[in-house]
Amino acid sequence: MESIQKPIVIVGAGFAGMTVALNLKNLNPSLPILVVDSVSNFIFKPLMYEVLSKEIRIWEAAPKFANIFSDAGITFLKNCLIKISFEDNILEFSDQLKLSYQYLVICTGSIPNSFSIKGIEENCYFFNDLNDLNKLKIFLKNYQKNPSQQKLFIVGGGPSGIELACKIKDIYIDQFEITIVEKSNEILHRNKIFNREESERALEKRKITVLLNSKVEEVSVNKISISSQDRINSFDKDIVIWTAGVKPNLSYLETNQITKKYERILVNNKLQIENYNNCFAIGDISIIEGMEDLPITAQVAMQEGNHLAKNIELLIRGKNPLPFEFQDNGEMISLGIGEASISALGLTLSGKLAFEVRRLIYASKLPDITESLKSASSWLFQKKTIFKKFLKKNNFN
Structure with a gap:
């Protein structure tokens, strides 16, 4: 097993970064993991529409990173990445901070185009x-x-x-x-x-x-x-x-520093950046060679994050990483107050029932911070455990 002398650094804590960090910590609790993001709150974007309509409260769609990661034993740093030196394994930030890493995961998401x-x-x-x-x-x-x-x-x-x-x-x-x-x-x-x-x-x-x-x-x-x-x-x-439309947030990369395709970072099917096997790119900023048609969605980002956590653990144990395979679990869309449409795994559903199922599916995917929100009465968290079993049974991963 490889000895971890420097931290595993994850830059970007959206769906991809959040998933890889929490899953990797679950696989190996002793790993030193540092997550860096330029903002203080996780943004659960599919629920922002319900925040606008006041169907849910802001904390349900935007929990604080400090709570999420401290509960998991992961270090969180609010900072802005400005440069990566891949050859030296060093990150540079806007406040002149420099960090060394043993493994690097970049998943800085998208900005409007x-x-x-x-x-x-x-x-x-x-x-x-x-x-x-x-x-x-x-x-x-x-x-x-x-x-x-x-x-x-x-x-x-x-x-x-x-x-x-x-x-x-x-x-x-x-x-x-x-x-x-x-x-x-x-x-x-x-x-x-x-x-x-x-x-x-x-x-x-x-x-x-x-x-x-x-x-x-x-x-x-x-x-x-x-x-x-x-x-x-x-x-x-x-x-x-x-x-x-959106475009990848890659302001910290220098011109021609790494291979790109369609303005995104090109990675192999193990999610590794070319020529840098200890560096990975997932989520909106990356494109997998041979899988260029994958949509830019939270579902893809989370599946990549889950897979990458397993691959990094394999590498630490001295084993070969595995190729990523995407499983299309369908899609859901909100259609006004109290209504939605779902097309997933052979199931089609619309109307009020679809809206409730959609919320419960998203509730199961929210960061597991129930302990830090004991005082809250949100039914999203109250019913989370029950519906995790339902979702697992119906393969809504």
Whole structure:
């Protein structure tokens, strides 16, 4: 067995980083594990929509890293990575701190991608973290008492755009005239057919307009310009929410430092970075050679994190790591207050029951911090243990 002289450092504590850290500690409690992230709270993004609608409270979707990792015996450091020296196994941070590592896992996640479209950064709202959530809540609340209907555009007809549109419509009823702008010829074009059909019904029911085969050309203070069928039309707008794409957060990497593909770090099927077998990249920032079609989702990130924990333990024991295999367990989407759609492992379910099942499945995947939240009365945690058995039986991993 290899002697661990330096810590295993995990940079980024999203779904991928959280999963590899907690699973690795469970496999080998004696390992020195250090997790570094630039923020203080874990963001359970699939539940941010329910925070917006006040169906759940903020701490349920954003527990503090300090609580999560201290309970697990893992060291957490809030800091910002600015440079990696792969040859020397050294990390450099924004406060001039330098750290040596024996194994490195980088999983710094995604940031919004504006595709260099004029006005996106300056004149759009986003929905990627707690700061975005709070900004959006303040804007919506300020306009709630406005007697006139406000024009709200959501750019991107993927899951995030659809979930936001339905939630906002249910919260504010007729306060906002909502339009979704999607560049392809259908919403949710990479998602399950059942969920797409249920989403189309949900949007039609709420009288939410969908502009397909449409692309945003510019967003100004008061206007949004949209091209469709070789024509550009300008619309008045009160708010534009950008959900049209993300890009990997790789600001700490130097040009040509490691091999990339589609702007992401290329790794082998053991999740190792080329030429650096003690370094790994997982989650949104990585792409596995030969598995380029894997979606950028929490499900993929968590499966990679779970597998990587096992591979690092194998390496420490002097054994060969195993290739990663993705298991598609389906997908779930929220469709307004108290409604959802699920297409998973042969099961299709929609409506209120689907919403409850969705919440319980996500509850089972929240960080295991029940002990640090004993004073809370959230049913998510109260029923977590019971439904873990249900989920395991039905293979919702």
